[in-house]
Ligand SMILES: Nc1ncnc2c1ncn2[C@@H]1O[C@H](COP(=O)(O)OP(=O)(O)O)[C@@H](O)[C@H]1O
């Protein structure tokens with residue numbers, strides 16, 4: 141594991157983690173031999189083909205799904221899966237907003253589950269609505285919101301949980317290109333200010349490089365780490381970095397690791 145500039149004990153450490161699903165009596169190996177660490181304040185992106193176990197990995201770290209082997213440690217000593225619940229803020233791939241709660245009610249939930257009284261939770265959540273581009277939509281029902289807006293509500297809810305470890309599963313997947321770029325810049329700003337440790341799943345190579353300190357590449361199923369790219373781009377990052385030679389080199393190494401032709405990315409828009 142390459143050392144990184146943010147010393148201190150790792151916020152997250154995985155050691156030889158594997159995972160499998162049992163379906164119809166058959167065992168399907170989803171992840172194998174996964175070992176890496178994320179330091180306090182470090183931003184790591186996870187990229188890999190569809191079905192490579194990215195969401196499974198986040199489910200394991202968050203405590204929603206048990207690993208089959210290996211150890212997972214958030215902060216101190218290795219925890220059994222149930223002890224990891226609530227230690228991270230997790231935005232799942234599907235937004236999972238409660239249809240019977242308004243946008244504001246859904247966002248406030250992050251605080252309510254941590255014991256903040258409902259009234260106060262609503263007030264604190266409402267304060268963040270404008271910054272998330274959601275002003276005026278506080279009382280909208282999830283069914284009335286666009287996919288992009290639902291994703292921003294889910295993102296706001298995740299940020300309100302305010303854990304030192306953030307798990308984001310394709311948080312901008314439902315956004316159009318312009319909104320996506322705006323949200324990336326804004327996530328970086330937020331991260332620069334608050335320095336959470338982040339593990340972000342994306343299918344977008346450029347997004348991974350633009351945001352992360354390191355990009356971990358998974359193979360197709362069973363997901364194993366095939367490459368770790370340390371991103372040597374100065375921070376704070378500006379959009380113009382996407383046109384730099386250094387960015388291009390990162391991109392072509394990652395495309396190689398993913399086994400895709402560089403040219404095909406423009407057409408396919410990344411990998412899923
Ligand atoms: N609940 C489940 N039961 C059985 N197999 C599953 C389940 N969830 C995921 N899988 C399988 O595990 C593999 C990894 O899935 P997933 O973690 O969702 O991959 P990714 O997020 O990288 O697309 C896939 O082959 C998927 O079909």
Ligand SMILES: [Mg+2]
Nearest residue numbers: 194195196233
């Ligand atoms: Mg997934």
